[in-house]
Amino acid sequence: MAERARLADRPLRVALVTTFYPPHNFGGDGRYVQSFARALARHGCEVEVIYSDDGWRVLSGQKTSPETAPDEPGIKIRNLSSDKPFMATLLNQQLGTPAGRRRRLEAALSNDFDVIHYHNVSLIGGPGALELGDAIKFYTAHEHWLVCPNHVLWRHGRELCDGRECVRCSIAHRRPPQLWRATGLLDRAASHVDTFIALSESVAANHKSFGFKPEMTLMASFMPDEEAAASVPAPAHPRPYFLMVGRLEVIKGMQDVIPRFGEDAPADLLIAGSGPFEPELRALAEGKPHVRFLGKVDPGALPELYRNSLALITPSICYEVFPMVALEAFREGTPIVARDLGPYPQIVQESEAGLLFEDAVSLGDALRTIASDQQMRAKLGANGRQAVATRWSEATAIHDYFELIRQTAIKKRRQDLVDRLAALPLAA
Incomplete structure (x- = not known):
């Protein structure tokens, strides 16, 4: 009874696992995770972002790395940086597992989470990361990495991909072919995820056409309710x-x-x-x-x-x-x-x-x-x-997200989680 009461009173705890996170990111997936973490925190959740800047350091070629972003209200940032980023990244890329950071990632994910939400995990642990932790598990496809070693279905660096030529294509992209893709690792790891999320119909269709077996749930992206950045005058231009x-x-x-x-x-x-x-x-x-x-x-x-x-x-x-x-x-x-x-x-x-x-x-x-x-x-x-x-508002996105958690909790007979969701903003 005491344990049930403790669980009923605590906030919803969500882990967001990703390869890139500002300032250690190149594109939109890291910024999306940051906006998503802030949105969850604004709506009463306790969030931990778990990432590693190893991949960013290797791919950027930077000799020095910016400091990890500080914690924010409701958000804890964990950077699983290693002393040998190149070796950790290479092993991860080749074996599809957390390799040198497995113990630290496993320990980070054992922190009593209700939801573990994977984003781009290509260089934070690969498919092997999906097996870690004990919680409701989601995965959002920010790229086509689940079906494409080079993430973007852009074959040989010159054309849309309509059929697999992955080894030659990886070499054309100047990346070593991935050994783990010749095994059943992805299928085994995917079985640990409750729901795979696609941000558009195109993403879901592409994954299906390239042989990804789990069904994907459509969930809209959103424009966060963050305060606007300090206004800076735009470059003046005299013509339309x-x-x-x-x-x-x-x-x-x-x-x-x-x-x-x-x-x-x-x-x-x-x-x-x-x-x-x-x-x-x-x-x-x-x-x-x-x-x-x-x-x-x-x-x-x-x-x-x-x-x-x-x-x-x-x-x-x-x-x-x-x-x-x-x-x-x-x-x-x-x-x-x-x-x-x-x-x-x-x-x-x-x-x-x-x-x-x-x-x-x-x-x-x-x-x-x-x-x-x-x-x-x-x-x-x-x-x-x-x-x-309306369609792409933060309120709509968080409402739909809480509903997805609720439906999954019911399937997994997590009544304590269902009860706590009912008390969160926008959950009703």
């Missing part, structure tokens, strides 16, 4: 413009957009971001005065950049999962012009806040339509703002 925000890589597809901004362009193109493909893009834009590279932009300046643009262009030629830039644009009342691929058809259909294109002709048509039809552009922008306030 379209905007691209993101890392400049070949898979982002900007090489298909820049040629549309010649002398007859309906507006200018501002590109906010940097990356390894930037020199090629700058060469492509040479002699095109309608194209301007802004480089890395202070996050505080992005809202104004979005707000003043005609539309955000999202032309990725690979399968995105659910790009947060679309929600950031919608929040500012800005529509999107997106390639008809991956999650974008779903995003545009559900929001009614954008136009899709398939090729150079349809892209040009979409740009001219957005630039010339102010009434339609305002309608699309208003639809996007409304979609973020």
Whole structure:
């Protein structure tokens, strides 16, 4: 009775396990986990983020590492950093297990959690991490790593993948082929997870088509209810413009957009971001005065950049999962012009806040339509703002998450957890 009373009174305890976490992250998955942790804490949960900066140190090539982010109200940060990051990362990548950090990860996950939620675990433990801990277990697919050694289904660095050539493709991506993928490790490890979560229909469909056996539950992404970053003036621009925000890589597809901004362009193109493909893009834009590279932009300046643009262009030629830039644009009342691929058809259909294109002709048509039809552009922008306030709000996401926990707790006969969920904000 005393133990039951103790469990009934305590907050919901959630562990978030991930490879990357700010400041040790490259893309959106680390920032998503940070926003998710803060949202859970705001709604009464005790959260522990468990990650390792080993993979970040190896992949970034940085000799010195930023300090681990400090704990926040309701959030404890655990960085399982090792003294030999290269060896730990290599063993993890090859064997699919936590290797040199297994004991520390196992100890961290034994801390009386109600939910263990895995995110990108590629270099924090691989499939082997899914076997550790005793709690309700979820896994959110932020990439296609479960079915693709190189995460993005971009075969040989030049085309969408429609069939496995994983060894040659890994070599093309300059990564060692993974030994564990030739075994049944993933199937065995996946059996320890109660629910695999997909952030878009495209992600679920891709996993199924590439042979991933567990069914995936759709759960929408969200725009967090965080206080806005300190406002920073956006770079001034005298003419109407379209905007691209993101890392400049070949898979982002900007090489298909820049040629549309010649002398007859309906507006200018501002590109906010940097990356390894930037020199090629700058060469492509040479002699095109309608194209301007802004480089890395202070996050505080992005809202104004979005707000003043005609539309955000999202032309990725690979399968995105659910790009947060679309929600950031919608929040500012800005529509999107997106390639008809991956999650974008779903995003545009559900929001009614954008136009899709398939090729150079349809892209040009979409740009001219957005630039010339102010009434339609305002309608699309208003639809996007409304979609973020409802469909992709923090309140909707946390409500759905608590409901998923409740349903799983009922299946596992965890009545104490069901009772505590009923007392949490938005759980009813």
